[in-house]
Amino acid sequence: MLETGKVLLNEKVGKDIWRMELKCPWIAKKAKPGQFVNVRVKDVAEPLLRRPISLHGIDDANGIISLLYLVVGRGTEMMTHMENGDSIDLLGPLGNGFSTFFHGRRAVIVAGGIGSAPFYPLMEALRKKDKQIKMIYGARDEESLACLDLYEEEGVEMILVTEDGSVGEKGFVTNPLDRLLGEEGADFVYACGPEAMLKAVEGVVEKYHLKGEVSTEARMGCGLGVCLSCSKKAKDGKNRKCCQDGPVFAMGVMDYE
Numbered sequence: 001m002l003e004t005g006k007v008l009l010n011e012k013v014g015k016d017i018w019r020m021e022l023k024c025p026w027i028a029k030k031a032k033p034g035q036f037v038n039v040r041v042k043d044v045a046e047p048l049l050r051r052p053i054s055l056h057g058i059d060d061a062n063g064i065i066s067l068l069y070l071v072v073g074r075g076t077e078m079m080t081h082m083e084n085g086d087s088i089d090l091l092g093p094l095g096n097g098f099s100t101f102f103h104g105r106r107a108v109i110v111a112g113g114i115g116s117a118p119f120y121p122l123m124e125a126l127r128k129k130d131k132q133i134k135m136i137y138g139a140r141d142e143e144s145l146a147c148l149d150l151y152e153e154e155g156v157e158m159i160l161v162t163e164d165g166s167v168g169e170k171g172f173v174t175n176p177l178d179r180l181l182g183e184e185g186a187d188f189v190y191a192c193g194p195e196a197m198l199k200a201v202e203g204v205v206e207k208y209h210l211k212g213e214v215s216t217e218a219r220m221g222c223g224l225g226v227c228l229s230c231s232k233k234a235k236d237g238k239n240r241k242c243c244q245d246g247p248v249f250a251m252g253v254m255d256y257e
């Protein structure tokens with residue numbers, strides 16, 4: 001479960017967004033779309049806690065994974081200084097991933113900001129099952145949208161949304177989602193992004209009586225289901241551990257209040 005990854009590439013791909021490729025064959029072999037790794041920059045005392053980052057690429061054949069990360073604080077800022085050949089201590093793959101079993105062919109992916117990170121391996125898995133994929137990808141502005149070329153190469157039909165209207169539709173992802181589900185329908189919806197977005201997306205999906213899954217976030221400690229720091233309330237009144245019961249949950253399970 002612990003593996004030392006070797007950095008193969010670490011490049012800026014958007015506003016405060018970086019993409020890192022790592023050689024770590026064991027994790028690449030075991031990982032499923034939607035799982036994450038707990039990252040610690042090796043040989044430094046600070047930050048002590050590991051940082052959870054989703055798997056943005058899983059290349060089992062070549063033993064390579066990739067991470068897409070937004071710089072928000074000390075840990076992610078330190079990651080930007082990693083160079084080719086450097087080592088990173090990784091714990092993973094962790095959590096449960098996305099399910100790819102659903103009736104019908106039409107998948108809709110809704111991503112808000114860095115919430116796009118876990119979706120590339122899911123797209124690859126869905127394409128292998130001959131599913132059709134539409135992605136509604138929203139962010140603050142054009143520079144905050146990353147890796148569009150990768151998704152287009154995967155044959156994904158993209159609907160871009162920005163808050164400032166600098167590219168695509170102006171507004172929030174729920175507007176085109178409501179329109180798409182109303183006009184064409186879908187067989188399954190996946191979403192990842194800020195909680196307010198997840199709540200709104202679930203509302204739209206429920207309106208059309210559809211099913212889906214969300215990938216959620218929480219402040220994490222151990223990543224292994226032990227420390228309970230990632231506990232979040234579910235609608236049944238019980239808590240769920242984001243690291244172990246999630247980060248992916250069926251829509252309708254979590255309570256975002």
Ligand SMILES: Cc1cc2nc3c(=O)[nH]c(=O)nc-3n(C[C@H](O)[C@H](O)[C@H](O)COP(=O)(O)OP(=O)(O)OC[C@H]3O[C@@H](n4cnc5c(N)ncnc54)[C@H](O)[C@@H]3O)c2cc1C
Pocket residue numbers: 036047050051052053054055068069070071072073074075076077114117118216217218219220242247
């Ligand atoms: C399962 C999971 C998967 C994730 N995948 C990705 C990913 O693929 N790419 C990515 O960029 N980020 C991802 N995150 C969020 C990422 O873990 C945090 O942004 C990171 O830990 C921040 O570390 P830091 O040391 O840079 O910032 P810190 O100094 O720890 O925090 C800086 C700011 O970020 C906020 N923050 C820190 N951690 C979180 C968190 N978990 N959720 C929401 N806000 C947070 C803090 O409140 C603070 O305002 C994921 C989180 C989880 C739980």
Ligand code: FES
Pocket residue numbers: 219220221222223224225226227228229230231241242243244
């Ligand atoms: S992070 Fe420790 S229980 Fe989830």
